[in-house]
Amino acid sequence: MLTLPMKRGISMNNITIAGHTLEPGKTIKDHIHVVGTEIHIPHVIICGEKPGKTVLITAGIHNAEYVGIQAAIELSNEIAPADLTGNVIIIPLANRSGFENRTMSLVFEDGKNLNRVFPGDKEGTEADRLAHLLFETFIKNVDAYIDLHSGDGYEALIPYAYYVGEAPAHKVSKEMIDCINTSYYVRSTCTTGGAYNLASMAGIPSVLIERGQLSLCPPEEVQADKEDVYNILRCLGLLEGEYKTYPKTELRELSDIAPCTGCWYPYKKVGDKFKKGEKLGEIRDYFGKTIHTAIAENDGVLTYQTASLSIIKDGPMVTYGVIQKDAG
Structure with missing residues (x-):
C-alpha cells in the first residue's frame, strides 16, 4: 500500500469540499454552480466509514470521451461508504455544457478546450471560470487524482496512461501508473494547461488514463476503466484487498x-x-x-x-x- 504525501487538512475531521462537510458513512450527490455562467457541474462525494485520504476522479473534461464518463457514473453508484477508508470524490461530467451541445472537446459557450486553460480564471470566459472552480474547489484539496480520458469523435487510440515525470510527487504517481492495465505509459514533461498536469505540479499524485476511441462506449472498456480505478484505490489504501501491478513500456x-x-x-x-x-x-x-x-x-x-x-x-x-x- 502506498503512503500518500500529506496535504494540509485533507485527512482531518470536518473537511468541507464544495460546501459539503465530509461525514463518515455519508454519500452526497449534488451540482455546483460555476459563478458567472449558467453551468452547474454534477459531483458525488462518498465518505468512507473509516477516516483516510481523499481521492478525486474526474471524467468528461473532454465531453465526447464517453468511456470515462460512463465509468465515472458507474463508480459513483458502486463505491460504498462501508467499504471505504477515506473519501472518494467523483465528477462524472466536467464539461456539461459541451456534452449537452455535442461540441466534442470544447466548452460550448466560448469554444475553448477546457484541458488547456487550467488553473483557470474566475474573471474569464466560461471555460476559464469552470477550470478555476474545478481546480480551486476540488483538485487542490485532495490527496491524489485520477483523470479519465478517451479518444474524441475523430480520434482512434490505444489504451495508455500519463504521469508528470518531474513533479514533486512523481514517485507515487508512477506507482499509480503501475496499477493501470495498459501496455504503454508516457512520462510527460508537460507541466501546464491540463488538470492532471497542474495537480501534479501542486504536489498531488496524479495520473491520466486514456481508454476508448471515436466517442464510442463499449461496456468492456468502461469495465476496464473501472477496474483500473479500483486497483489504484486499493493501492492507495482506500479499499481493502490485494492490488495488481502491470509491467509496461515507457x-x-x-x-x-x-x-x-x-x-x-x-x-x-x-x-x-x-x-x-x-x-x-x-x-x-x-x-x-x-x-x-x-x-x-x-x-x-x-x-x-x-x-x-x-x-x-x-x-x-x-x-x-x-x-x-x-x-x-
Whole structure:
C-alpha cells in the first residue's frame, strides 16, 4: 500500500469540499454552480466509514470521451461508504455544457478546450471560470487524482496512461501508473494547461488514463476503466484487498499536427510499430491530389491519430511514442 504525501487538512475531521462537510458513512450527490455562467457541474462525494485520504476522479473534461464518463457514473453508484477508508470524490461530467451541445472537446459557450486553460480564471470566459472552480474547489484539496480520458469523435487510440515525470510527487504517481492495465505509459514533461498536469505540479499524485476511441462506449472498456480505478484505490489504501501491478513500456511522446486542411488517409493503425522514415499517412485535396505526406521522424508505436476523413489545419494528425530503452 502506498503512503500518500500529506496535504494540509485533507485527512482531518470536518473537511468541507464544495460546501459539503465530509461525514463518515455519508454519500452526497449534488451540482455546483460555476459563478458567472449558467453551468452547474454534477459531483458525488462518498465518505468512507473509516477516516483516510481523499481521492478525486474526474471524467468528461473532454465531453465526447464517453468511456470515462460512463465509468465515472458507474463508480459513483458502486463505491460504498462501508467499504471505504477515506473519501472518494467523483465528477462524472466536467464539461456539461459541451456534452449537452455535442461540441466534442470544447466548452460550448466560448469554444475553448477546457484541458488547456487550467488553473483557470474566475474573471474569464466560461471555460476559464469552470477550470478555476474545478481546480480551486476540488483538485487542490485532495490527496491524489485520477483523470479519465478517451479518444474524441475523430480520434482512434490505444489504451495508455500519463504521469508528470518531474513533479514533486512523481514517485507515487508512477506507482499509480503501475496499477493501470495498459501496455504503454508516457512520462510527460508537460507541466501546464491540463488538470492532471497542474495537480501534479501542486504536489498531488496524479495520473491520466486514456481508454476508448471515436466517442464510442463499449461496456468492456468502461469495465476496464473501472477496474483500473479500483486497483489504484486499493493501492492507495482506500479499499481493502490485494492490488495488481502491470509491467509496461515507457514512451516519449511526439505529435504531428496537420499543416493543412483536407482529406486524411492514414497508412497505419493505432498500436502499429514503424521505423523512422516510414509514411504514416497523406493529406489530399478535394481532387485526390496529395498535398502532404506524414513521415515518421523516429522509430515508434502509433498511440493515437485522426481517424476521420476530415482533417483541419493545426489540428491533431498523428501522435506516436518513441520506446525508451530503459523502460521496464
